[in-house]
Amino acid sequence: MGIHYDYKSTKGNKLMEKQAKREKKLAEKKAKRLAKEGPKEEEAKPKTLDTSKPITLDFLTNPDKE
Template identity: 80%
Template sequence: MGIHYDYKSTKSAKLMEKQAKREKKLAERKAKRLAKEGIKKESDKDKVLDASKPITLDFLTNPNKK
């Protein structure tokens, strides 16, 4: 019978803890996702061609290109 009296008095505290745990987990997921996206964006920038340079056959077939 004591559990019923205890439930209502601690309900709000338990809900607050649950919400904090949920927000912490979401923040960790968001940080992890942003870290992964940052790595991809940096590697994509390296592969962009310069629009002012013409594309030549030598540029396309050069095995030592960077």
């Protein structure tokens, strides 16, 4: 009766320890990933077209457009 009695009485504690270990590991992975990526830059807003200018063929086909 020794092993089974001990298992049920300590089951809750072992599960909490296991969960804490899992969360710690995930936090370390997240910190490592963020450090590797560097500071997160704000996403650039998509440039909108100026409605006062007409759209020309040169504007559509120019590869060096700004």
